[in-house]
Amino acid sequence: MSVEPGSVRPGGRTARVRAAVLDAAGDALAEHGFAQLDLADIARRADVGKTTVYRRWGTVTNLVADLLLDMAEQSVSRADTGTLLGDLTANAHLVQRTLTDPRQGPLFKAIIAAAISDPRTAQALRHFYETRINEWAPCVTLAIERGEVPEDTDPHEVIRAVSAPLYYRLLVTGEDLDEAAADRAAQAAATAARAGTYHRSHS
Structure with missing residues (x-):
């Protein structure tokens, strides 16, 4: 079975190389945006052989997709404060901190901009958010069980x-x-949830 570049989760030295390259890719995205990404530059930043980067990822798009996969897997786990408002507030604060972070904010802007015109990046971005939403959805399930919504x-x-x-x-x-x-x-x-706004669609 063929495997897309960057989709195998490695261990050992290969894992360290992957981590260094993904970190360098994130820095480059935050600094210059998607349009200026260059695999050779990323290899230089990561102090990794250019051939290694080209062989493993092949294209900038594959590299960004792998970066999003890694970000989804490394994100902070959901809160469990005991109330729906408490959990949603924790989620909102996590999003707010991420989007205002000097590195993460520009990084997300660059990826979202790239996703508008690049289907593979768009698919990877959707997967990232699906992963995060699935992580936090149990907060609402617990609120249902408690009778809050x-x-x-x-x-x-x-x-x-x-x-x-x-x-x-x-x-x-661009507001604060x-x-x-x-x-x-x-x-x-x-x-809105307590008022029944977000009921499931039964169509």
């Missing part, structure tokens, strides 16, 4: 509703993306 609440829709206004500020309005904005996003999602 209606039984037919869609956990995934609630989690999406938390981060959506934060990304809107990052990508569209502070903890107060995160708190409002969490409060709005929790209030």
